[in-house]
Amino acid sequence: MAAASTTNARSAQRRGALRLPATRFDKRLGEILNHATDVFCRKGYEGASMRDLSRASGMSLAGLYYYFQSKERLLFLIQKHTFTTIVERLKARLEGMSNPEQRIRILILNHLEYFLSNQAAMKVLSHEDDALKNGFASEVAAIKREYYRICVGLLDELKHERGLQFSTRIAVLSLFGMMNWIYTWHNSRVDADADELARQMSEIFLRGVMNGGRARR
Amino acid sequence: MAAASTTNARSAQRRGALRLPATRFDKRLGEILNHATDVFCRKGYEGASMRDLSRASGMSLAGLYYYFQSKERLLFLIQKHTFTTIVERLKARLEGMSNPEQRIRILILNHLEYFLSNQAAMKVLSHEDDALKNGFASEVAAIKREYYRICVGLLDELKHERGLQFSTRIAVLSLFGMMNWIYTWHNSRVDADADELARQMSEIFLRGVMNGGRARR
DNA sequence: GACCCATTCGAACGTTCGTTCGAATTCAGT
DNA sequence: ACTGAATTCGAACGAACGTTCGAATGGGTC
Numbered sequence: 001m002a003a004a005s006t007t008n009a010r011s012a013q014r015r016g017a018l019r020l021p022a023t024r025f026d027k028r029l030g031e032i033l034n035h036a037t038d039v040f041c042r043k044g045y046e047g048a049s050m051r052d053l054s055r056a057s058g059m060s061l062a063g064l065y066y067y068f069q070s071k072e073r074l075l076f077l078i079q080k081h082t083f084t085t086i087v088e089r090l091k092a093r094l095e096g097m098s099n100p101e102q103r104i105r106i107l108i109l110n111h112l113e114y115f116l117s118n119q120a121a122m123k124v125l126s127h128e129d130d131a132l133k134n135g136f137a138s139e140v141a142a143i144k145r146e147y148y149r150i151c152v153g154l155l156d157e158l159k160h161e162r163g164l165q166f167s168t169r170i171a172v173l174s175l176f177g178m179m180n181w182i183y184t185w186h187n188s189r190v191d192a193d194a195d196e197l198a199r200q201m202s203e204i205f206l207r208g209v210m211n212g213g214r215a216r217r
Numbered sequence: 218m219a220a221a222s223t224t225n226a227r228s229a230q231r232r233g234a235l236r237l238p239a240t241r242f243d244k245r246l247g248e249i250l251n252h253a254t255d256v257f258c259r260k261g262y263e264g265a266s267m268r269d270l271s272r273a274s275g276m277s278l279a280g281l282y283y284y285f286q287s288k289e290r291l292l293f294l295i296q297k298h299t300f301t302t303i304v305e306r307l308k309a310r311l312e313g314m315s316n317p318e319q320r321i322r323i324l325i326l327n328h329l330e331y332f333l334s335n336q337a338a339m340k341v342l343s344h345e346d347d348a349l350k351n352g353f354a355s356e357v358a359a360i361k362r363e364y365y366r367i368c369v370g371l372l373d374e375l376k377h378e379r380g381l382q383f384s385t386r387i388a389v390l391s392l393f394g395m396m397n398w399i400y401t402w403h404n405s406r407v408d409a410d411a412d413e414l415a416r417q418m419s420e421i422f423l424r425g426v427m428n429g430g431r432a433r434r
Numbered sequence: 435g436a437c438c439c440a441t442t443c444g445a446a447c448g449t450t451c452g453t454t455c456g457a458a459t460t461c462a463g464t
Numbered sequence: 465a466c467t468g469a470a471t472t473c474g475a476a477c478g479a480a481c482g483t484t485c486g487a488a489t490g491g492g493t494c
Contacts, residue, residue, distance in 0.1 A: 025440085044348070046263035050482060062484080063442045071482065127344070129401060131261070170409075170417050173402050174395040181394025184346060192387075200387050208425030241461095242470085267452055277473045279454075288452065 029067045032057045037078050041120035045075055045128045075128060076136040082121040083143040086114045090150065100157040101206060107154055108205070109198040111179050116186065116194045123183040148172065155209070164210060171209050178205065246284045249274045254295050258337035262292055262345045292345060293353040299338040300360040303331045307367065317374040318423060324371055325422070326415040328396050333403065333411045340400040365389065372426070381427060388426050395422065 022030075035057040039048045050071055054061045068074045090110045097103055115122045132140060151172045158164065178201055191197070239247075252274040256265045267288055271278045285291045307327045314320055332339045349357060368389045375381065395418055408414070 028441090044261075044263055046261055047348075049480075051480085060443045061482090062444075065483070066441065131264075166421075167409075167417060170414070171421065173398065174418060174421055177396070177398025178391040178394040181390065181398060185390050192384075197387070200384060201391060204383075204388065204391055204425035205421070206425070207428050208421035208423070211424050211428065245471090266450075268450085278452090279474075280472045282453070283471065 025067075032059065032064065032067055033074070033078055033081070036074055037120045037124055040075065040078070040124045040128065045124070045131045072132060072136060075124070076132055076140065078121060079125050079128070079132070079140050080143065082118065082125045083140060083147070086111065087143060087147050087150070089114065090147075094150075100154065100161050101210075103154050104158060104206065105198070105202045107151060108175070108179065108202050109194070112182070112198045112201070113194040115179065115182055116188075116197075119183065119186070122180075126180045126183055148176075151175070158210070162210060166209055171205075175205050242284075249276065249281065249284055250291070250295055250298070253291055254337045254341055257292065257295070257341045257345065262341070262348045289349060289353060292341070293349055293357065295338065296342050296345070296349070296357050297360065299335065299342050300357060300364070303328065304360060304364050304367070306331065307364075311367075317371065317378050320371050321375060321423065322415070322419045324368060325392070325396065325419050326411070329399070329415045329418070330411040332396065332399055333405075333414075336400065336403070339397075343397045343400055365393075368392070375427070379427060383426055388422075392422050 032053075036048075036053050039052050039056045042048075043052065050061055050064065053071075053074075054064060057064070068077065090107060093106050093110055094103055097106060130137070152168055155168050155171055159166070159168065182197075185191075192200070249270075253265075253270050256269050256273050259265075260269065267278055267281065270288075270291075271281060274281070285294065307324060310323050310327055311320055314323060347354070369385055372385050372388055376383070376385065399414075402408075409417070
């Protein structure tokens, strides 16, 4: 996780001089971010103290502040990196795929795969949605909006192709609800893996949204 | 909101001697719970301080502790009352109704109606799901389990009646995801009311779950 | 060995946290 | 008006909070 590279002046400087993309600084920051993600996931952002993070990452309290300016910025780095990654992966997977139904299945699979292999980070992203303030909040909100727009686009393609009629907004937000709620219940010892979950949720959602046309009344 | 009556010794004593179900104590406690619900909704449980609650309810910091023993118990009272109420209402509405599809529509309508007319309380219930510890946590978890079981029952009725095949667990949790996620996006100036939302989500969910039978593969 | 910059740390800063306590005030019944 | 119980409050408690600072290390280059 080299999330902070592009937004951290210290490592950006270094990157100009060195050819390796991941400096020592970035690596260490990445480790701290990973530990912090776990702690935020377990105790919540407000509930986790800097001393908790210090203990989890094995670095002194003061030492942490060498890597980031504040607790809030730490959460920001986690959320931005997580969200950026999931959007990037989605874009890459959608490339070259043109069937609208398939494209939605890919969105669902991509979301659930990333969710389950990065459960802690995704919980922090979902659950600490409005923990950031002002500038931090708006930058994350921008990525979220982009993700939302992509999903709206995919659904509109499907609507157009099949002449369906439903509220895209409700459909998109229902879909995200289905998927994001996972963090409250998924148990890897009981529940299916991402492939199977994606298949089942895709069936429910796509059959629900296709079929017929206008909802009754 | 007379949630605490049955669990508070002070008011239980009084209730033996008086004929009114809502004592002065209960009324005042209810007001405090309502204000606290707003504050927890806006700032989160951990993020809200007792001084915030004092300010919001117009009572001194020390005065609050006359009505409840701790901040954690306050959250517990809010969650328990909210959850109990929504389950009670559902049971009452289901009485006498036997058509499986209709019964599921009622569950969805009941959930969304209560959600939208008690947004703050429902956000606190959904979002501060694991903020409580030990005894408090398990008592709320018991109500949640009952609610979950009811929903599983309704879906199994539908499955049996129509010979459907799908994972009840995934279906139930997807449905709750769709519905509970509302607190992250619903805007009363833009979005439809509970009736209309319930209709749309019911269509998506029921069509998604019925139809055909087994999911492919 | 000396220098320099990057990294780490112990100790403390001022603030805010949840909670308590004893005194003051308000209320209901006479 | 008087009395005892119910209610409210100001002031304080020790603990924990996020953050800072200057000094102590570490590793690589002359």
